[in-house]
Amino acid sequence: MCNSRLEEALVEELRDLLDAEKRLTKALPKLAKAAESEELVAAFESHNEETKKQVQRLEEALQSLGQKPLGKPCGAMKGLLAEGDELKGEADQGALRDAMLIAAAQKVEHYEIASYGTVIVWAEQLGLKKIVSLLSRTLDEEKAADEKLNGIAEELNTLAEVSQ
Amino acid sequence: MCNSRLEEALVEELRDLLDAEKRLTKALPKLAKAAESEELVAAFESHNEETKKQVQRLEEALQSLGQKPLGKPCGAMKGLLAEGDELKGEADQGALRDAMLIAAAQKVEHYEIASYGTVIVWAEQLGLKKIVSLLSRTLDEEKAADEKLNGIAEELNTLAEVSQ
Numbered sequence: 001m002c003n004s005r006l007e008e009a010l011v012e013e014l015r016d017l018l019d020a021e022k023r024l025t026k027a028l029p030k031l032a033k034a035a036e037s038e039e040l041v042a043a044f045e046s047h048n049e050e051t052k053k054q055v056q057r058l059e060e061a062l063q064s065l066g067q068k069p070l071g072k073p074c075g076a077m078k079g080l081l082a083e084g085d086e087l088k089g090e091a092d093q094g095a096l097r098d099a100m101l102i103a104a105a106q107k108v109e110h111y112e113i114a115s116y117g118t119v120i121v122w123a124e125q126l127g128l129k130k131i132v133s134l135l136s137r138t139l140d141e142e143k144a145a146d147e148k149l150n151g152i153a154e155e156l157n158t159l160a161e162v163s164q
Numbered sequence: 165m166c167n168s169r170l171e172e173a174l175v176e177e178l179r180d181l182l183d184a185e186k187r188l189t190k191a192l193p194k195l196a197k198a199a200e201s202e203e204l205v206a207a208f209e210s211h212n213e214e215t216k217k218q219v220q221r222l223e224e225a226l227q228s229l230g231q232k233p234l235g236k237p238c239g240a241m242k243g244l245l246a247e248g249d250e251l252k253g254e255a256d257q258g259a260l261r262d263a264m265l266i267a268a269a270q271k272v273e274h275y276e277i278a279s280y281g282t283v284i285v286w287a288e289q290l291g292l293k294k295i296v297s298l299l300s301r302t303l304d305e306e307k308a309a310d311e312k313l314n315g316i317a318e319e320l321n322t323l324a325e326v327s328q
Contacts, residue, residue, distance in 0.1 A: 005260050013267065076271065079243030096169050103177065103282040107240065110274035114310075118267040121317055146278075153285055 010122045011067055017115050018058040019071030024108065025051050027081050031101055036094050040102065040152050047145045054141070057134045064130055080108050095156045102153045109146040116142060174286045174295075175231055181279050182222040183235030188272065189215050191245050195269060201262050204316050208269070211309045218305070221298045228294055244272050259320045266317045273310040280306060 025048060032044035059069035116139040123131040189212060196208035223233035280303040287295040 006263070009260065009264055075246055076240065076243040079240040080275075082239055096173065099170070099286070100173055103279075106282065107275055107278045110278035111271055114270045114274035115267075117314070118270065118317070121314075122263070150281070150285075153282070 004126070006122060007065065007126055010119060010126065010128075011062065011065060012072065013115060013119050013122070014058055014062050014065075014067075015070065015072035016074045017112070017119065018055065018062070018069065019074040020077040020112065020115070021051055021055045021058060022071055023074070023077050023081055024048075025055065031105060035098050035101055037098050037152065037156060040098050040156070043145070043148055043152060044105070050141050050145070054138045057138055061131045061134055064128075076111060077108070080104070080111060099153060099156050102149050102156070106146055106149050106153075109142055109149070112142045113139065113146065168290070170286060171229065171290055174283060174290065174292075175226065175229060176236065177279065177283050177286070178222055178226050178229075178231075179234065179236035180238045181276070181283065182219065182226070182233065183238040184241040184276065184279070185215055185219045185222060186235055187238070187241050187245055188212075189219065195265055199262050199265055200258050201316065201320060204262050204266065204320070207309070207312055207316060214305050214309070218302045221302055225295045225298055228292075240275060241272070244268070244275060263317060263320050266313045266320070270310055270313050270317075273306055273313070276306045277303065277310065 028044050028048035028051060032041050032048070035041045035044060062069045116135055120132055120135055120139060123135070192208050192212035192215060196205050196212070199205045199208060226233045280299055284296055284299055284303060287299070
């Protein structure tokens with residue numbers, strides 16, 4: 001069903017992202033549970049709602065290319081989420097653990113920012129306007145989520161220092 | 165030697181980054197060899213020179229905290245670089261393979277951008293001005309490397325489309 005090798009590469013990248021986002025919808029509720037700050041819990045929960053919509057957009061993008069909306073196991077995201085899991089297992093409580101959860105989540109956000117940046121450039125090249133429009137919305141959400149985490153981190157780290 | 169739990173977290177993150185950058189100094193020459201575009205080869209080669217300096221800055225940062233300059237195996241970077249390795253093994257030639265090498269490299273850059281962002285915020289909180297200054301320089305280089313790859317990607321993808 002692919003019109004070009006670039007379109008094949010795009011499909012592969014969309015499948016990688018679909019797997020990544022699906023993993024994230026399972027991980028975010030755990031991160032929310034492990035977090036202490038109410039603001040951070042709320043940020044993880046609202047980003048989880050966004051992530052569910054992002055999964056749907058990726059499925060829609062794959063279907064618009066005549067592809068089944070199936071993910072392809074994403075090794076990098078497994079590694080990133082394993083880092084988050086390690087953190088949850090550590091004994092730290094409160095602001096410090098929150099700061100570390102944010103650090104892990106921001107790595108995931110940046111992985112996604114890089115990946116969506118790539119698929120949007122490729123979709124533009126292929127003239128796939130619908131995919132560009134769908135996934136540009138997602139990219140904006142990912143950047144906003146990263147910014148929000150930055151703000152929370154700056155507050156939290158002060159607390160961690162005070163309670164050292 | 166650590167003054168606080170936040171400083172311990174900072175040391176862990178610096179070790180993770182040191183391992184990541186060392187892996188990258190081994191990977192970048194392979195990426196340069198796999199690339200076709202002269203501009204991309206040059207970008208990978210010059211970023212490799214930067215990366216060697218970034219390794220030294222991380223070692224300096226760890227030493228300034230009374231720590232041995234040793235890395236800690238970084239699972240996420242292993243996953244990211246494995247993605248790059250997969251790409252090199254694929255049969256694509258020319259512009260398309262270059263586009264995919266750039267995509268893999270940008271994921272690595274964004275992993276680093278997220279990580280350096282975290283360590284800089286933590287170092288600021290701890291009043292570690294030397295580390296903030298050293299690693300802010302690196303963060304600027306990583307962002308510039310990502311931007312440069314964006315520019316090359318936009319040219320390359322057009323070629324990939326034309327040769328489909």
